[in-house]
Amino acid sequence: MSVIPAARPPHAAQPSGSAFILKKALISALVALVLFSLMIGVRTEAGPQGGLIYWTRFGDLAAIVAVVFGGSIIVELLRRWWGPVDKDRIVPKPVQSAMSFTGRLLAPALLVFTFLVPVIFYDQRYILDLSILVLTYVMLGWGLNVVVGLAGLLDLGYVAFYAVGAYSYGLLAQSGLPFPTVSLSYPFLSVDFLHLGPWAFWVLLPVSGILAAFWGVLLGFPVLRLRGDYLAIVTLAFGEIIRLVIINWQSLTGGPNGVSGIPRPTLFGIPLDNSDSGLAARLGIEFSPTHRIVFLFYIILAMALLTNWVTIRLRRLPLGRAWEALREDEVACRALGINVTTTKLTAFATGAMFGGFAGAFFATRQGFISPESFTFQESALVLAIVVLGGMGSQLGVALAALAMIGGFELFRGLEQYRMLVFGLAMVLLMIWRPRGLIGHRAPTVYLKQAQAISSDLVKEGHG
Amino acid sequence: MSADRIDDRINNKIINDKILAVDHLSMRFGGIVAVNDLSFEAGKRRITALIGPNGAGKTTVFNCITGFYKPTGGTMRLTHEGAAEIALERLNDFRISKQAKIARTFQNIRLFPGMTALENLMVAQHNALMLASGLTFLGLIGAPSWRTAEKRAIDLATFWLTRIGLLDRADDAAGNLPYGDQRRLEIARAMCTEPALLCLDEPAAGLNTRESAALSELLLSIRAEQGTSILLIEHDMSVVMEISDHVVVMDYGVKIAEGSPEQVRNDPKVIAAYLGADEQEAIAVMESGT
Numbered sequence: 001m002s003v004i005p006a007a008r009p010p011h012a013a014q015p016s017g018s019a020f021i022l023k024k025a026l027i028s029a030l031v032a033l034v035l036f037s038l039m040i041g042v043r044t045e046a047g048p049q050g051g052l053i054y055w056t057r058f059g060d061l062a063a064i065v066a067v068v069f070g071g072s073i074i075v076e077l078l079r080r081w082w083g084p085v086d087k088d089r090i091v092p093k094p095v096q097s098a099m100s101f102t103g104r105l106l107a108p109a110l111l112v113f114t115f116l117v118p119v120i121f122y123d124q125r126y127i128l129d130l131s132i133l134v135l136t137y138v139m140l141g142w143g144l145n146v147v148v149g150l151a152g153l154l155d156l157g158y159v160a161f162y163a164v165g166a167y168s169y170g171l172l173a174q175s176g177l178p179f180p181t182v183s184l185s186y187p188f189l190s191v192d193f194l195h196l197g198p199w200a201f202w203v204l205l206p207v208s209g210i211l212a213a214f215w216g217v218l219l220g221f222p223v224l225r226l227r228g229d230y231l232a233i234v235t236l237a238f239g240e241i242i243r244l245v246i247i248n249w250q251s252l253t254g255g256p257n258g259v260s261g262i263p264r265p266t267l268f269g270i271p272l273d274n275s276d277s278g279l280a281a282r283l284g285i286e287f288s289p290t291h292r293i294v295f296l297f298y299i300i301l302a303m304a305l306l307t308n309w310v311t312i313r314l315r316r317l318p319l320g321r322a323w324e325a326l327r328e329d330e331v332a333c334r335a336l337g338i339n340v341t342t343t344k345l346t347a348f349a350t351g352a353m354f355g356g357f358a359g360a361f362f363a364t365r366q367g368f369i370s371p372e373s374f375t376f377q378e379s380a381l382v383l384a385i386v387v388l389g390g391m392g393s394q395l396g397v398a399l400a401a402l403a404m405i406g407g408f409e410l411f412r413g414l415e416q417y418r419m420l421v422f423g424l425a426m427v428l429l430m431i432w433r434p435r436g437l438i439g440h441r442a443p444t445v446y447l448k449q450a451q452a453i454s455s456d457l458v459k460e461g462h463g
Numbered sequence: 464m465s466a467d468r469i470d471d472r473i474n475n476k477i478i479n480d481k482i483l484a485v486d487h488l489s490m491r492f493g494g495i496v497a498v499n500d501l502s503f504e505a506g507k508r509r510i511t512a513l514i515g516p517n518g519a520g521k522t523t524v525f526n527c528i529t530g531f532y533k534p535t536g537g538t539m540r541l542t543h544e545g546a547a548e549i550a551l552e553r554l555n556d557f558r559i560s561k562q563a564k565i566a567r568t569f570q571n572i573r574l575f576p577g578m579t580a581l582e583n584l585m586v587a588q589h590n591a592l593m594l595a596s597g598l599t600f601l602g603l604i605g606a607p608s609w610r611t612a613e614k615r616a617i618d619l620a621t622f623w624l625t626r627i628g629l630l631d632r633a634d635d636a637a638g639n640l641p642y643g644d645q646r647r648l649e650i651a652r653a654m655c656t657e658p659a660l661l662c663l664d665e666p667a668a669g670l671n672t673r674e675s676a677a678l679s680e681l682l683l684s685i686r687a688e689q690g691t692s693i694l695l696i697e698h699d700m701s702v703v704m705e706i707s708d709h710v711v712v713m714d715y716g717v718k719i720a721e722g723s724p725e726q727v728r729n730d731p732k733v734i735a736a737y738l739g740a741d742e743q744e745a746i747a748v749m750e751s752g753t
C-alpha cells in the first residue's frame with residue numbers, strides 16, 4: 001500500500017514544442033470524436049411506421065472534430081503568447097486596466113443608453129418589447145440579489161413572489177380592493193369592494209409588493225433554521241406549491257385558464273388607448289399602440305431603478321450591512337447582538353417585495369396571466385442572472401440579465417444550437433470569472449479610499 | 464479548600480463588587496459532562512482568567528455565558544452598575560450581547576473577512592445604529608438624525624482603530640490583515656458593542672512575545688479607561704500572570720483552584736493538572752524544586 005504520487009516539481013516548466021501542442025490537440029480531437037459521434041454523427045428519428053430510422057452525418061462530425069483540433073492548437077498558442085498565468089491574473093495588465101476604465105464609465109453609459117432606447121428604436125416594436133423583458137429580469141435579478149447576493153440565502157423559489165405579485169394585481173384589479181365595513185346591525189362586518197377604475201395599477205402596485213413581502217415572511221419563518229442545500233430545497237418546494245395552488249384553486253385563480261382582461265396602467269388616470277378620453281386624443285396626436293409600449297418601458301425602468309436605489313441605499317444602512325455580515329459569518333453576528341431571525345426575514349421580505357412589484361408589472365403588461373409563466377425555469381433563470389452577474393454586484397446583475405435574455409434572443413437564428421452556444425458561453429464565463437462578471441465587492445463605508453475587495457475573501461453564504 | 468475560603472474573605476471586595484456570578488453551572492452533552500457544578504465570580508472592573516488544560520471545559524463555560532449553549536443546570540447572574548440582576552440562562556442568543564452587554568471573541572477568529580476593518584466595527588454597532596436609522600426607514604430617506612448617528616459610529620470605529628493601531632488599514636478587507644492584527648480587530652469589534660463584560664477566548668493564541676505583550680497592554684488599558692470587566696481564557700501563562708486579578712482553574716469540567724495569580728501558580732492541584740501527574744507527585748516535584 002505504498003502509493004507514492006508521481007513526483008512533480010511545483011513549478012515544472014511546461015513541456016514545450018510543437019509535439020506537445022499536437023499531442024494535446026489530438027487528445028482533444030479524440031475526446032470530441034467520441035462525444036459527438038453519437039450526438040452529431042448519427043441522427044435518429046421516429047419513422048412513419050413508428051420504427052426508428054437513422055442517418056449518418058459524418059461530414060458534420062468531421063468538421064466539428066477538425067474545429068476542436070484547430071481550436072486546441074490556437075488556445076495552446078494563445079496561452080504561450082500570454083506567458084505563465086496564475087490564478088489571479090489571467091487577463092494581461094493593459095487589458096485589465098482598460099477594462100477597469102470602461103467599467104467606471106459603463107454604468108452611466110448604459111443608463112443613458114437605456115433612457116434613449118425608446119427614442120432610438122421607436123419604430124422597432126420587437127426591440128422595445130425585448131428591452132421591456134430585459135428590464136423586467138434586471139429588476140427580478142436586483143430583487144433576488146438582496147436575498148442571494150447580500151444575505152447569502154440561496155432561494156430557488158423566487159418565482160413564487162413574482163406569481164404572488166402578478167396574481168395579486170390581476171385578481172384585485174378585477175374584484176376591486178376589498179375593505180371591511182363595520183355596522184351595528186347583522187352581519188356587523190361586511191366586505192365592500194372599492195373599484196379603482198383607471199387608478200387600478202398605481203394603487204395595486206404597492207399592494208402587490210406588500211402581499212408578496214408578506215408571503216416572503218411566511219416562507220421565511222419556517223425555513224430560517226435551514227441552511228445551504230436544505231434552504232434551497234425548501235424554497236424550491238415553496239415555489240412549486242404556489243404554482244400548484246394557483247393551478248388547482250380554480251374558483252379564485254381560474255386554474256390553468258389564468259386571469260385575463262387585466263387593466264392596463266394609466267398616466268395619472270388617463271388611459272393610453274384610442275378612445276376619445278385617451279392620451280392621444282387629448283394631446284391631439286395620432287394614436288399609436290407604440291405609445292403604450294414606450295410608457296410601459298419607462299414604468300419598468302423607473303421600477304428597476306427604484307429597486308437599485310433602495311438596494312444601494314440599504315447596503316449603507318445597518319440593515320444591509322447586517323445582511324452582508326450574515327453572509328460572512330452568522331455566529332459572529334449573533335455574538336454581536338444582531339437578531340439573525342429578523343435580519344433574515346427582512347432580506348426575504350425585501351427581495352419578495354421587489355419580486356411582487358415585478359409580478360404586478362408583468363400582469364399589467366401581458367394583460368393575461370396563467371400558471372405557465374411561473375415555472376421553476378423562471379426561478380432558475382433569475383438565479384442564474386444573479387450568480388452570473390457576480391453575487392452582490394448591481395451592475396453585474398444588470399449586465400447578466402442583458403446577456404442572458406438579450407443574448408438568448410440574439411441567437412434565436414441559430415435555432416437548435418442556441419442552447420449549445422448558451423451553455424458554452426456559461427462554461428467559459430465560469431472558467432474565466434468563477435465569481436460572476438463583477439466578482440469584487442465594494443465597501444459600504446470608508447475613511448480614506450474605497451478599495452474593491454477581492455472575491456477570494458468574500459463569502460458566498462451558507463444559507 | 465479552607466485556603467480558598469480564607470482567600471475569599473480576604474478578597475471580599477471583589478466578591479461584593481461582582482459583575483458576573485456563575486453558580487453551580489453544569490453542561491452535559493448526552494452522557495458527557497463538559498462542565499460540572501462550576502461556581503465562580505468575576506469582579507467588576509477586574510480581569511478574571513479562566514485557565515486549565517485542553518478539554519477542561521473552558522470554552523463550554525464561555526458558550527454558556529454568551530448564550531451559544533443553554534446550560535443543563537445552574538445559574539449565571541450578571542449585575543450592571545445600579546441595575547437589577549440579569550439571569551443569563553434565561554436570555555438567549557443575540558440578547559446576551561444586546562441586553563446583558565456581554566461581548567465575546569472567538570478562539571478561531573471570526574471576523575467578517577470580506578468586509579473592511581471599518582465595516583467590521585460598524586456592524587458591531589448594529590443595534591445602536593438600527594435605532595438611529597429608525598429601523599431603516601429614517602435612514603432610507605437620509606434623515607439628518609441618521610447622518611449624525613452614522614458619523615458618531617464612524618468616530619467610535621476610528622477611535623478603536625487608532626487604539627489598536629490599525630487606522631492606516633481601516634479600508635482594507637479584514638481577511639487581508641495579518642493574524643495578529645485580526646486578533647486585535649476582533650477585540651476592537653467586541654468593544655464597539657460597548658460591553659460591560661468582555662469575554663476573550665484565547666486572545667493571545669498564535670501571537671509572538673512582542674504581540675502578546677502589546678495585547679496585555681491593550682487589555683489593561685481597556686479595563687482602566689473603559690472600565691470594562693474582562694473574562695478571559697488563556698493558555699499563555701505570561702499574559703495570565705501579568706494581567707489577571709483573579710484566576711479560576713478548571714480541569715475535567717470542575718473548578719480545582721481559584722485565587723490570585725500567585726496563589727494559583729503555587730497550588731499543587733493546578734500543577735498536577737497541568738503536568739498530568741497526581742497531587743502527591745506534584746507536591747513532591749514542588750518540594751524538590753524549591
